[in-house]
Amino acid sequence: MRDAGADNMNDRIAAACDELRRQIDARVSSYFSSCVHCGLCAEACHFHVETDDPRYTPIYKLEPMRKLWRQEHTLLGRLGAVLGRSSGLSERDFADWEELVYDSCNLCGRCSMVCPLGIDITYMLRKQREAFNLSGYVPDGMQKALERTLDTGSPMGVTLKTLKATLAHIEKATGLTIPIDREGAEYMTLFSSMEVVNFPEYIESIARIFDAAALSWTISSEAFEATNAGIQVGSRDGAKEIVSRAVDAAEKLGVKYLISPECGHAYTAIRWEGPNLIGRRYKFEVVHILELLDQLHREGRLKFSGSSDTPMTLHDPCQIVRRGGVVEPPRNLLHKVASGFVESTDHAAMNWCCGGGGGVSANERAEALRLKVFGRKKKQFEELGVDTVVTACANCRIVLEEGLEHYEMETQVIGLTELVAEYLEQ
Amino acid sequence: MIGDFIDGPLWYFSAAVFLLGVIWRLIAILRIGVTVDLSVARSSGAGGALRTLFSRSLPRRPVLTRGKLQFVAGYMFHLGLFALLFLAQPHVEFISRRITGFGWTTLPHWGFMLVSEAAFAGLLLLLLYRLMHPVTRLISRAGDYAASLLVFLVMLSGCLALARAYEPLRLLHLLLAELLLIYFPFSTLMHAFTFAVSRGYTGAGMARKGVNA
Numbered sequence A: 001m002r003d004a005g006a007d008n009m010n011d012r013i014a015a016a017c018d019e020l021r022r023q024i025d026a027r028v029s030s031y032f033s034s035c036v037h038c039g040l041c042a043e044a045c046h047f048h049v050e051t052d053d054p055r056y057t058p059i060y061k062l063e064p065m066r067k068l069w070r071q072e073h074t075l076l077g078r079l080g081a082v083l084g085r086s087s088g089l090s091e092r093d094f095a096d097w098e099e100l101v102y103d104s105c106n107l108c109g110r111c112s113m114v115c116p117l118g119i120d121i122t123y124m125l126r127k128q129r130e131a132f133n134l135s136g137y138v139p140d141g142m143q144k145a146l147e148r149t150l151d152t153g154s155p156m157g158v159t160l161k162t163l164k165a166t167l168a169h170i171e172k173a174t175g176l177t178i179p180i181d182r183e184g185a186e187y188m189t190l191f192s193s194m195e196v197v198n199f200p201e202y203i204e205s206i207a208r209i210f211d212a213a214a215l216s217w218t219i220s221s222e223a224f225e226a227t228n229a230g231i232q233v234g235s236r237d238g239a240k241e242i243v244s245r246a247v248d249a250a251e252k253l254g255v256k257y258l259i260s261p262e263c264g265h266a267y268t269a270i271r272w273e274g275p276n277l278i279g280r281r282y283k284f285e286v287v288h289i290l291e292l293l294d295q296l297h298r299e300g301r302l303k304f305s306g307s308s309d310t311p312m313t314l315h316d317p318c319q320i321v322r323r324g325g326v327v328e329p330p331r332n333l334l335h336k337v338a339s340g341f342v343e344s345t346d347h348a349a350m351n352w353c354c355g356g357g358g359g360v361s362a363n364e365r366a367e368a369l370r371l372k373v374f375g376r377k378k379k380q381f382e383e384l385g386v387d388t389v390v391t392a393c394a395n396c397r398i399v400l401e402e403g404l405e406h407y408e409m410e411t412q413v414i415g416l417t418e419l420v421a422e423y424l425e426q
Numbered sequence B: 001m002i003g004d005f006i007d008g009p010l011w012y013f014s015a016a017v018f019l020l021g022v023i024w025r026l027i028a029i030l031r032i033g034v035t036v037d038l039s040v041a042r043s044s045g046a047g048g049a050l051r052t053l054f055s056r057s058l059p060r061r062p063v064l065t066r067g068k069l070q071f072v073a074g075y076m077f078h079l080g081l082f083a084l085l086f087l088a089q090p091h092v093e094f095i096s097r098r099i100t101g102f103g104w105t106t107l108p109h110w111g112f113m114l115v116s117e118a119a120f121a122g123l124l125l126l127l128l129y130r131l132m133h134p135v136t137r138l139i140s141r142a143g144d145y146a147a148s149l150l151v152f153l154v155m156l157s158g159c160l161a162l163a164r165a166y167e168p169l170r171l172l173h174l175l176l177a178e179l180l181l182i183y184f185p186f187s188t189l190m191h192a193f194t195f196a197v198s199r200g201y202t203g204a205g206m207a208r209k210g211v212n213a
């Protein structure tokens, strides 16, 4: 009698291998053909730099994908397979690499910026996760976050009721009315659950800023969550479903623009991956909140009075800046509202990740490693000698706060949108 | 007789394998294609591809600080090798006689000594680094060592042949170079061509997003 569990596992591994095969495009093939195994990418990855563990070398995290590529796309690989010198991918490969693929990679993209051959390692790491998802070798915490998003609309289980309660508090505090489901509004905004739960001051800030700029905006009761656990896990179907909800809601309301909140990976999901996931372009444009604030200021619709002279630096969220291209807007805004703003040595597209991106912050078993590699951020802040860090991502913010607390540092973390709201001209 | 074979048929055979192999590999890569990106680009990918094609030859800070040795050794080896390949007098004569029909200015003897020493030192440093550093030790494959060894032997035999002006050494050098040409398309040496494709793809992809890769 055959073992049903083993059959099931064999099917999953076969499906995962098929997915890897599907993911190998001309880019991936040129990348693997180019890699000279120089190891320089390791010097850009905080997981390797802080632990000295060679297994955390970015290109090594792609070993399952490389193995399949070599066997099916190179003459020597094919020859080896025919002669029985090399076997295909097995369950072991997925089991052994799960930690490298999920726990020790933030999909932050820093390694992709230094490879002398120009290999976009992160592009491949993101693709490889699609196969790992099908193999079943996915961290529990990340899988649960995806399931919660698909079931309740939010990775943290935030419901419309919770959001409405938060909005009611904000309306009371500001005296403003926050529009919900207003058809014909120009802008529709999304939030991350973390903003609703941990940083409602972000929502309050945008309400005040949009009021000052007389912006026509709304929230949709049908889709307000911007984060996309499907992208982090590597579940194309899950990611597509989550993106579709926001797209459908925005198109139903007929808005011209969809505002991606500060959250980094939410921006990557809705701005860059979304159209490819749903297979078409949107009927509206996606704009990141920082781009919008910068634009409103340039148009003279947003005026500031005064600025903070507290010495502070910017922590660039990887998915907004390095992988998202919103490089100048946060700087333009900071130069207006923070006279004490100074750049870190490695900043903008070369900033060090906080260690929580790519789903690592939702992966409980990776916590010890995440805190260890936070040592890189610690050194970066200490070198600069400032006690305030401003950022533009709720996830970065939580991860930074936890890391700073772990290392018993006094550094304060603040949100950029809130800082902007603080210096609004009344 | 074996000399005639190395100088004649084997040379044409290895040159053909090299040429057809490289073209075949490049076509095999590009043929897979990439899916059209439906997201709205911030700027044109073509400009970014061109920029990254050149800009990646210059190191970013992490490479300059943490990968200093490899960076310096890499430059010494690659520049030295190019100079040897295209500016050493016997090579120019060979290329002129067999391929182009015309020659060009060659390196003086002291120049030849300088670039060959740089190339040797660079290659040996890279090889030592590969053998000793935990990262490169872990990720290097047999093919990486085979390619380094073959290039080393070709360079060594070439220098000896030039110093001794001894026909069997010249033939040995040519034989090793021919083996290298045959091995080239099926090995990591292909990076000499695919680097342009990789840099182009990355530069274009990132430029669409508005990032200078």
Ligand code: SF4
Pocket: A034, A035, A036, A037, A038, A039, A040, A041, A042, A059, A114, A115, A116, A117, A118, A119, A121
């Ligand atoms: S830096 Fe590039 S070429 Fe070097 S090992 Fe990493 S991916 Fe390969």
Ligand code: SF4
Pocket: A044, A045, A046, A047, A057, A058, A061, A104, A105, A106, A107, A108, A109, A110, A111, A112, A121, A122, A125, A353
């Ligand atoms: S994407 Fe970031 S975390 Fe992942 S391997 Fe590259 S540098 Fe390391």
